[in-house]
Amino acid sequence: MMSDVFTAVLVLLSLALAFGALLGFAAERFKVEGDPVVEKIDALLPQTQCGQCGYPGCRPYAEAIGRGEAINKCPPGGEPTIAALADLLGREPEPLDGEAQDAPRVAYIREAECIGCTKCIQACPVDAILGAARQMHTVIAEECTGCDLCLEPCPVDCIELRPREPDAWHWPRPELIASDRHAPPSIAGAASK
Amino acid sequence: MSRRFDFPGGIHPPTRKARSTREPLREAPLPRRVVLPLTQHRGQPAEPCVAVGERVRTGQVIARPQGRVSAALHASISGIVSAIEPRPVPHPGGLSAPCLVIEGDGSDEWAPMAALAWRTTDTETLHRRLADSGLVGLGGAGFPSQLKARLGEHHAIDTLVINAAECEPYISADDMTLRRHAAEVLEGARLLAHLLGAERILVGIEDDKPEALAALNTAITAAQSPPTIELQVIETRYPSGGENQLIRRLLGRQVPSGGLPADVGVVCHNPGTLWAALAAVRDGRPQVSRVVTLTGEALARPGNVIARLGTPLAELLEDAGLDHERLARLVMGGPMMGQPLARLDLPLIKTANCLIAASAEELPPPPPPRPCIRCGDCETACPVALAPQRLLAFAQAEADDKARELALFDCIECGACDYVCPSHLPLVAQFRAAKDRLRHKDAEAKRAERARHRYECRQARLEREAAEKEARRQARRQAASRPAAQATPRGGAGGQEAVKSLRIAQAAAKAALRKAERALARASDADAATLADLETQRATAEEHLRAAEARLTAAQGDPQNSAEETP
Numbered sequence: 001m002m003s004d005v006f007t008a009v010l011v012l013l014s015l016a017l018a019f020g021a022l023l024g025f026a027a028e029r030f031k032v033e034g035d036p037v038v039e040k041i042d043a044l045l046p047q048t049q050c051g052q053c054g055y056p057g058c059r060p061y062a063e064a065i066g067r068g069e070a071i072n073k074c075p076p077g078g079e080p081t082i083a084a085l086a087d088l089l090g091r092e093p094e095p096l097d098g099e100a101q102d103a104p105r106v107a108y109i110r111e112a113e114c115i116g117c118t119k120c121i122q123a124c125p126v127d128a129i130l131g132a133a134r135q136m137h138t139v140i141a142e143e144c145t146g147c148d149l150c151l152e153p154c155p156v157d158c159i160e161l162r163p164r165e166p167d168a169w170h171w172p173r174p175e176l177i178a179s180d181r182h183a184p185p186s187i188a189g190a191a192s193k
Numbered sequence: 194m195s196r197r198f199d200f201p202g203g204i205h206p207p208t209r210k211a212r213s214t215r216e217p218l219r220e221a222p223l224p225r226r227v228v229l230p231l232t233q234h235r236g237q238p239a240e241p242c243v244a245v246g247e248r249v250r251t252g253q254v255i256a257r258p259q260g261r262v263s264a265a266l267h268a269s270i271s272g273i274v275s276a277i278e279p280r281p282v283p284h285p286g287g288l289s290a291p292c293l294v295i296e297g298d299g300s301d302e303w304a305p306m307a308a309l310a311w312r313t314t315d316t317e318t319l320h321r322r323l324a325d326s327g328l329v330g331l332g333g334a335g336f337p338s339q340l341k342a343r344l345g346e347h348h349a350i351d352t353l354v355i356n357a358a359e360c361e362p363y364i365s366a367d368d369m370t371l372r373r374h375a376a377e378v379l380e381g382a383r384l385l386a387h388l389l390g391a392e393r394i395l396v397g398i399e400d401d402k403p404e405a406l407a408a409l410n411t412a413i414t415a416a417q418s419p420p421t422i423e424l425q426v427i428e429t430r431y432p433s434g435g436e437n438q439l440i441r442r443l444l445g446r447q448v449p450s451g452g453l454p455a456d457v458g459v460v461c462h463n464p465g466t467l468w469a470a471l472a473a474v475r476d477g478r479p480q481v482s483r484v485v486t487l488t489g490e491a492l493a494r495p496g497n498v499i500a501r502l503g504t505p506l507a508e509l510l511e512d513a514g515l516d517h518e519r520l521a522r523l524v525m526g527g528p529m530m531g532q533p534l535a536r537l538d539l540p541l542i543k544t545a546n547c548l549i550a551a552s553a554e555e556l557p558p559p560p561p562p563r564p565c566i567r568c569g570d571c572e573t574a575c576p577v578a579l580a581p582q583r584l585l586a587f588a589q590a591e592a593d594d595k596a597r598e599l600a601l602f603d604c605i606e607c608g609a610c611d612y613v614c615p616s617h618l619p620l621v622a623q624f625r626a627a628k629d630r631l632r633h634k635d636a637e638a639k640r641a642e643r644a645r646h647r648y649e650c651r652q653a654r655l656e657r658e659a660a661e662k663e664a665r666r667q668a669r670r671q672a673a674s675r676p677a678a679q680a681t682p683r684g685g686a687g688g689q690e691a692v693k694s695l696r697i698a699q700a701a702a703k704a705a706l707r708k709a710e711r712a713l714a715r716a717s718d719a720d721a722a723t724l725a726d727l728e729t730q731r732a733t734a735e736e737h738l739r740a741a742e743a744r745l746t747a748a749q750g751d752p753q754n755s756a757e758e759t760p
Contacts, residue, residue, distance in 0.1 A: 047641040049648045057648055126647040145644045169286045170633065171625040 037089075038066045044084045048076040049125035050147030052098060057125060065089070072097045076146075105146035105161040107139045113158035120150035120159060141165075198445035200438040202576045203430040204609045206529070208401060210365045213488040216496035218369045222512060223301055227269050227503030228540040229255070229293045230282045234329040235336050236262030241293055247274050250304035252479050255293055258324070260721065264337040264543075265327035269481040269501040272297040283525050283539050285532050292540070295503070306477035311384050319388060319474060326473035327480045327543075332356065332367075332434075332463035333526055335544040338470060341460055345389040348455040353386040354443060355379075356461045357398040357405065358427065358434035361527030364547040366484045367464045369497040371398075371405035374468055375412040379422055381467030384474060386420065389460055394422045397443045399429040431529065432607040436461045438576050450603050465546075483543060487513040489550035491520040500541055507537040510550055521553035528556060529608040563616040571610035571620065577603050581610040585620050588627035593634070596627050604628075643722070646729045653736035660740040664747035688748070695745040702738040709734040 042062035053073035055061040065071055071085040072094040079096060086093040109120070109129075116134040128144045131137030141164075151159050231238040239256035249255055249268040256266035272295045280292040306326075311319055320342060328338035344350060355378065359367045371378060382394050398406060406426065413422050425443050432438055437448040439461065446457040454461055465484055472478045481502055488495040493514025500509055506523075507515075524531040525545050549556070571581035579600060587596040601624060610620045709731040716727055 042645070045641075047644040047648065049644065057652075058645065059648070125651060126644050127651050128647070143644070143647060169284070169288055171285070171622070171629045173626040174619040174622040 035063075035066055038062050040088055041065050041085065044077075044081060044088060045074060046077045046081060046145075048145040048147045050076060050145070050149060051125075052076070070094065070097065075099060076101055104164040105148075106141045106144040106164045107146065107148070107150055108141075108160055108162045109137055109139055110158045110160070111136050111138060113156055115156055117155060119153040119155065123149045123153045125149060198442060200433070200435075200441045200576045201578045202572075202574045202609060203432065203438075204574050204612050205429070206362050206431055206612060208362050208429070209488075210363065210368070210401070213363070213365045213486050213495045213497060214368060214404075216494070218373050218484065218497050218499065221498040221500040221504065221509055223270060223297065223299070224501055224504040224508055225297050225299070226272075226275075226505075227295050227297070227501060228280050228505070229266055229269065229295070229503040230280075230540065230542060231256055231266065231291045231293065232282075233266070233335060233502070233543040234264040235334065236260065236264075238291065239263060239266045239327075241277050243274050243293075245274055245277060248272070249274060249295060250302045252306070252477075252481055253304045254325070254327075254479075255295075258337075262337060262340065264329050264339075265325060265479070266293070267327055267479040267481050268295055269503050270295055270297040271300055271302040281536065281539055283532065283534055283542055283545065287535050306473075306479065308477045309474050311387070311474050314474075316388055319384070322474055323388075323470060325479070326469075328466065328469055328473060329480070329543050330463055331465035331469065331483055331543065331546065333530070333544050333546055338462075338466055341462070342385055342388045344453075344455045344460055345391070349458055350389045350391045350455060350460055351458045352393045352395055352444065352460075353382055353389060353391040354439060354454075354459055354461045355382050355394065355396040355464055355467065356434060356436065356439055357396055357402075357409075357464050358439055359402070360399060360429070360431045360434035361529050361531075361547075362431075363488050363549050364486050364527050365488075366486045366497055366546045368402045368405045369486075370464050370468060370484050371402075372408050375405070375408040376415070377471050378464045378467045379409075379412050379416060380475075381469075381471035382422070382462065383418065383420065384471060385460075385462060385467065391460065392420060394420060395443055396422060396424045397433075397439045398424070398426055399433060400426050401429045432576055432605070432609065435576065435605050435607060437605070450600060480543065483541075483545075485509070485541060485545055486547040487550075488547065489520075490552040490555045491516050491550040502543060503540045505537075506534070506539050506541060506548060509541065510537065510548065513550075515550055519552045520550050522549075522551045522556050522558075524549040524551065524556070529612070530606060559617050559619075562618045565616055565618060568615060570613045570615065574609040574613045576607060576609060577605060579604060581620050581624075584627075585618065585623055588623040591627075591630070593627050593631050596624075597631060601627060601631070639722070643726050643729070646726055646733065650729050650733040650736065653733045653740065657736045657740035657743065660743040660747075664743040667747040692745070692748050695741065695748050699738070699741040699745050702734065702741045706731070706734040706738050 042059055045058040045062055047058050049057045051057065052075050053061045055064055061069070061074070065085070071089065071091060072082050074081050075096065075098040078100045082093050082096060085091070114136050116131060116136060118131065118133055118137070120137060121129045121131055125147060126143055126145055128140045129137055129150060130140060146161060146164065148161055151161070231241065237258070237260035240259045241256045243249060243255045250271045251268055253268045254265055255268050255274070258265050274293060275296045276294040278292065278294070279289040280294070282288070282290045282292065284290065306322070309318065309322060320339060323342055324339035329335045330338060330341070357367050357371060359365070386394050396409060398409070409424055413424060416422070427433055427442055433442055436454055440446055440448060440454055440457065440459050444459065446459065448454050448457055469480050473480070482499050483502065484497055485500050486497050487509060492510065493516065495513060498509065523534045523537065525534055526532060526547055528549060531547065531549070565582055565585065567582060569582065575581055584596050584599055584601055584604070587593070587599070588601075604624050606621050606625060608621050611618075614620060709727070713724070713727045713731050716723060
């Protein structure tokens with residue numbers, strides 16, 4: 001009788017120890033570096049690295065949001081980014097803090113005026129400016145995020161932002177028929193999801 | 194073939210092919226001037242390799258492929274290159290694109306490549322010859338053929354399918370090619386099957402082409418050389434000429450969503466492409482011409498012609514007796530999937546298999562669309578078993594992600610849903626616009642991802658520079674106070690702990706670098722942008738490793754090692 005109780009206790013105890021060891025080992029072995037939520041937030045940000053949110057890049061802002069910072073401080077992302085962040089974090093979407101940017105832009109160096117001071121190269125967060133001391137600099141348009149961080153340091157004001165050239169021709173959207181101009185509720189409901 | 198192995202849906206539009214099959218295949222007159230767009234294929238535009246004012250001979254390379262997916266371009270007449278500039282091209286948006294213009298001298302002097310006997314030539318030479326000949330799929334998609342010929346390197350291909358279904362109304366280019374050149378087409382198929390390692394060649398042909406069928410039968414029985422060729426006649430139904438639909442019908446295999454026919458061991462080729470491939474190898478003739486169907490009620494002499502690429506469409510149509518009064522719509526390709534052209538001064542391109550000069554009664558403009566009545570006819574007609582009416586609702590509301598979940602990208606844009614819709618809704622146009630929006634969105638996401646990697650790389654570099662600077666300062670300080678340092682070993686237990694954690698960090702950085710290098714090596718045949726991105730990630734890992742090493746040597750306080758780290 002007593003031996004049965006002992007066996008049960010022993011079995012349960014050894015099971016508990018075994019699983020505890022297994023869990024402890026798994027926690028060490030499959031440890032996730034960094035915060036997975038921050039990764040997800042970072043993936044939603046537009047990666048312009050412009051610092052308009054007050055943080056030195058998208059990653060630091062993502063970390064700040066993870067700590068509870070407001071989600072409406074990203075002008076390049078605009079409303080769609082706020083909506084996506086609100087959806088991810090289960091917060092209320094807030095109106096954008098700052099001016100919304102419409103079209104994507106790229107920096108352009110008026111090369112005749114450039115004196116080759118390398119200040120813009122040091123400011124560029126994505127290494128998209130090419131040049132050397134006392135040589136003309138130029139922007140790799142493909143890599144430029146249009147963050148405007150290079151404008152301020154330029155001593156001769158030879159950098160400007162221009163609208164990015166559209167990448168390709170797009171199929172036009174056919175005209176909606178009269179009854180579809182105001183989308184019926186079922187479709188509108190699906191669209192907002 | 195039993196119904197079990199059939200694609201769902203499909204429609205039976207009036208074929209109207211008899212008009213263009215009455216006259217035999219003929220040569221179109223040599224044009225005085227040709228305009229050759231640099232993009233007549235999928236992928237990157239070709240890069241011109243001749244200068245303005247240079248004299249070129251027919252068949253000479255005038256533009257080389259650029260990047261992996263691209264095709265070469267050849268002079269289609271002999272003469273002087275008069276311009277390399279943007280010109281109007283056949284494009285759904287009516288845009289201009291860079292073109293090479295050749296003023297002909299009328300002599301048509303050839304510069305052919307060496308003729309090869311493919312059975313005795315090694316495969317690498319043959320592959321190179323296909324790439325040098327600028328061959329693209331002539332059925333309309335324009336995918337570079339040399340890439341398709343190399344599919345055998347990564348996939349186990351057992352069957353080569355000759356897609357002679359030609360299911361779209363009006364078009365008879367493949368039909369007429371087979372009537373005259375069946376033996377050449379089959380020999381071209383043997384050549385490509387040899388390159389692919391395919392043991393079986395299957396011809397899929399619709400039952401409304403009895404003459405082509407007879408020619409194929411004669412050619413198959415006359416041929417002695419292996420492998421043997423099987424002929425399968427299928428009932429006429431649109432779109433059985435769709436690659437995936439034909440494979441389903443002939444072999445009962447289903448190409449996976451988002452996959453290629455090669456994933457189920459099949460490669461499809463158009464008869465015209467096979468004939469061109471044989472001509473490129475056997476005769477050394479690159480792709481400078483193609484068979485094009487000229488048809489429609491506005492033409493007095495409809496038929497099929499072998500025309501030089503770059504010939505102005507107006508010249509071809511005039512030669513076929515164009516009645517300008519009756520011409521209401523000009524369509525390149527078939528009436529189901531073709532694209533309307535707004536002007537006549539456009540050049541003939543590699544992917545133009547048919548020109549329809551239609552009168553107003555023949556292809557009337559669609560009546561104004563009315564609201565969807567949820568009849569479900571589109572679902573019955575869809576050959577991919579999609580739900581077009583739901584896709585349409587999502588595409589109209591720009592809920593593109595929902596449309597993607599409903600397999601929008603499996604839509605082959607065949608137009609069967611448009612054809613059956615009793616409300617005349619422009620379904621395919623909406624799907625195209627939605628696909629375009631999604632592609633654009635994906636490209637932007639990829640761009641953001643690349644910017645993120647570049648930012649990370651820069652952060653890692655700055656960190657590494659700071660760490661190295663710190664290490665140098667540490668070394669200087671130690672060199673200055675060496676006697677004292679030797680007397681009292683610095684750090685103690687806390688220092689040991691720090692060194693240990695730095696060692697771990699260094700090992701982790703090393704592993705990350707190895708992982709990034711492996712990823713780069715695996716993606717060796719990816720496109721340039723992806724490769725550049727992977728290279729950035731590898732560089733980031735390397736910066737991290739060097740920073741970790743610098744910190745470790747500084748912590749270990751070994752002046753020699755620190756000195757080595759200094760660049």
